[in-house]
Amino acid sequence: MKRKTVDISTFFSKRSVNSGTCDERVKHQEKESIECDIQELDETERQELDETERQELEERDMQELEERDMQELEETDRQELEERDMQELEETDRQELEETDRQELEKTDRQELGQPTVHTDLSDISKSRAEDPRQPRLKLFPRTLQLNRRRSFKAEWYNTHKWLEYSQSKDSAYCYACRHFSLPNSGDSVFTSVQGFRNWKKATYKDGGISTHKGRSPRTSDSITTPSFSL
Known part of the structure; x- marks a missing residue:
């Protein structure tokens, strides 16, 4: 039996080639792995x-x-x-x-x-019995709203009530006789108060206002004489 003769140089040459190929494959795999990791x-x-x-x-x-x-x-x-x-x-x-x-x-x-400023004094009406009642006859008296109408003092009331006097500053009526001739114990009346009477709606009522005051005050029917005035 013949043995196959192998050239040593050829053997190692082939082995070297195979080894190089393997190394390249390993390097390539490592490179791919590194690239993959990257x-x-x-x-x-x-x-x-x-x-x-x-x-x-x-x-x-x-x-x-x-x-x-x-x-x-x-x-x-x-x-x-x-x-x-x-x-x-x-x-x-x-x-x-x-x-x-x-x-x-x-x-x-x-x-x-024609309503003046309201004052607290009564300087525009008589100060004593030596003076006549102050009875101004204004062309137009101040009108005050009472209930549903504006009402005012009437100068014609002087004709039937000689004792009546009117304060322009207070827009109120007063009793001249009671203010100057009443007795000390005769009692108070709105016609002698500082405010005076100004309920014009009831001024001519038979049971109130001016008419009632005249009936309750005897002095208003007495004969009172001043230098130029008499009741």
Whole structure:
């Protein structure tokens, strides 16, 4: 039996080639593994970076949203405060205007009706029995709203009630006789008070006002004489 003769150089040459091929294959696999690891690492890092960026973006959006909400809330509060202040100011202005209008209207009414400023004294009626009753005959006496009508003193009442006198400053009627000739214990009467009588609606009632006072005061039917006046 013949043995196959193998060339030693050829053998080692083939072995060397096979060994080199194997080494290249191993290196290639290692390279691919490294590249794969790098890709996986890059992907992981990219995902982590994307997640970080996403969180930062969400936080920024949330902050912007909160800031916007806060600004809107502050703006709403500011507008509500301005509206409330404006309403209060308008209400104050309206009240002041109404009060001014009321005062001007009262002043105008007094001027148009010839009503003077009301004083607390009675300096415009007789001060003693030495003076005659003050009986001014105004073209237009002040008119006062009583119930549903404006009423006033009438100068014609002087003709039937000689004892009657009228105060322009108080817009009230008084009894001349009772003020100067009544006895100390004769009692008080509206016709002798500081306020006087000014219920013009009941002035001519048979059971009230001037007529009633005349019937209750004997002095008004007595003969009273002053330098230029007599009852």
